[in-house]
Amino acid sequence: MSRVDRSRTSASQDAVTVDLSAVIVTASPDGPLVLVRSQDGAAPLALPAGPLEPQHRTLEAGLRNWVEELTGYNLGYVEQLYSFGDANRHASARGQTSRSLSIGYIALVRETRPKQSSDISWASWYRFFPWEDMRSGDEPGVMTRIRESIAGWIAEAPHDARQDRESRSTNAFGKSGDRWNEELVLERYELLYEIGLVPEAHRDGAACWAPREAAIVEAESLQSDHRRILATGISRLRGKIKYRPVVFELMPPRFTFLQLQRTVEALAGIELHKPNFRRLVENQGLVEETGSVSTNTGGRPARLLRFRRDILRERPTIGVGLPSARSQKG
Amino acid sequence: MSRVDRSRTSASQDAVTVDLSAVIVTASPDGPLVLVRSQDGAAPLALPAGPLEPQHRTLEAGLRNWVEELTGYNLGYVEQLYSFGDANRHASARGQTSRSLSIGYIALVRETRPKQSSDISWASWYRFFPWEDMRSGDEPGVMTRIRESIAGWIAEAPHDARQDRESRSTNAFGKSGDRWNEELVLERYELLYEIGLVPEAHRDGAACWAPREAAIVEAESLQSDHRRILATGISRLRGKIKYRPVVFELMPPRFTFLQLQRTVEALAGIELHKPNFRRLVENQGLVEETGSVSTNTGGRPARLLRFRRDILRERPTIGVGLPSARSQKG
DNA sequence: CACCTTATTCTCAAACATAGTCTAAGTCAG
């Protein structure tokens, strides 16, 4: 059972450093927040990352360990996202002999207490992805400008690349009227990167169509490939809430229907139909009444609910539905 | 932009070796096959695995590279599965100073030509997971025996663990009549591991309820944690075919509806309703007619179809539906 | 030709989703 049976295991792979990056998410009344670490000076923000230490029994244990040490937060739900390991993961790594490998995780925490003691703070994830917040349509007009840039990119395509560019962008961003697929966060980011509309593309020296100045000004970027990791995390979470009751990891012990709906909307970046949302959550038996009501609703008092923790045992493959992306008819 | 900003990056993490393990899948008339590597003597089979070499630009490129070198197959679809890195990933690793990290991938190939030149061969994945093939109910009775063992495990639970054991097993394996969720491959394997019904649990020295002799005799195990990786791969693939047209990576250029259905059934391990399957695939516009027919059907000739490759551009988030696990009413 | 096999088309009801309307029960300004 020993590893010697691996005939091709070579010595050339030893110079690998592994670290764990975390997309740590919480929900506030102002929307989804993500934990970021500020650098010295005007350097871009970074996701918290820590080393993989030998004493950790599992990768996840390692992650929980250093995050809880660093922040004092109690991680609720934790899930591995993806392992990122391009040789040019960040510009400075080119020509480096050691490859750096980063295993991304997403974690949900309930507590928002500042804990700003250090260089750690919470930031709305829409600071980095303003185009992902479609709750009030394209209110600040970011999307309109993105679409214009993309239109230019398509128009200037060499003949054989035209169709491809067209379909990739309609797929990621939808046709103006067409249905927006809120899960394609990573696809959208990667398309913008490729076109050159995010600064990272220029920083990495990628060959892009758009000049550096064309970068979307409303969006803040992150260190190295952290915006890509964050995109992966948002994508995953937006998908997950549909078939697993993970939103409740972000809710207080007691909440109203509308609070729950607002949280889901904030995560998904889209608005939902109130009566239908209520019916769905009710029918799935995800919540039960606490008996008390919340009077500070601004209108009629709302019943306070609690998550039915039993449901996890009855059928864990259940979630709070969104207009499903399945029925994207052409 | 350099890595020095990572305050906690310690020197203690250097002794990590990374390798890429691959679940390489193809479909044959006899069901889904997975590429395995035989060891010397009576040692269990292994998944092919190769080192991460510094010259590979991306992880995926590295994987494609050595797999194609090793097997000569042309990998079609490739997707990262999960990074496995428990300190005791295999028994011999305990007490070892260097941690071994394995990044699992799933890859689909169309060609089945033997290529048995070396120690590499194809094996039905149900050899390792006989209980995952429910196409003809519980025909060989494996499942019945598993359920009996599980019943014993529940019966002998200490009072406070009873409910938990009960719900975990009904969730993974379903109640006798209840709907079987074909995606929970990993959950089922891990439950069996924990109970002690797979030899790996005893090999790893895990504390289990069942004695070593109780291991499910119909199932063959794999080296180290490879059966776990395979379970992850099957799970992912079973999920993916529902919303992405990946099955077609396993189909010949021209095929009939029934061939397509049989392939999906073989992967999912369940039977499907013929007219409904046809309707679904037709409505989604996944296929088009070639004009010719296949006469060796044993009955009325069937039209030969081809995959509409354009669909990938029109709407990539589409797949061949299975009875959706969503509507698992209590 | 009778009969077996698979292909292909229809039908029908149940379940679900979408997009509303309408009523209830609070707060707050005057």
Added chain:
DNA sequence: CTGACTTAGACTATGTTTGAGAATAAGGTG
């Protein structure tokens, strides 16, 4: 105290998708 405003929560009408099955078509074979 009233009327405007706010949110809660129940209900309705309509269309779409699914699950299960019957009915018909078109080949082969004894």
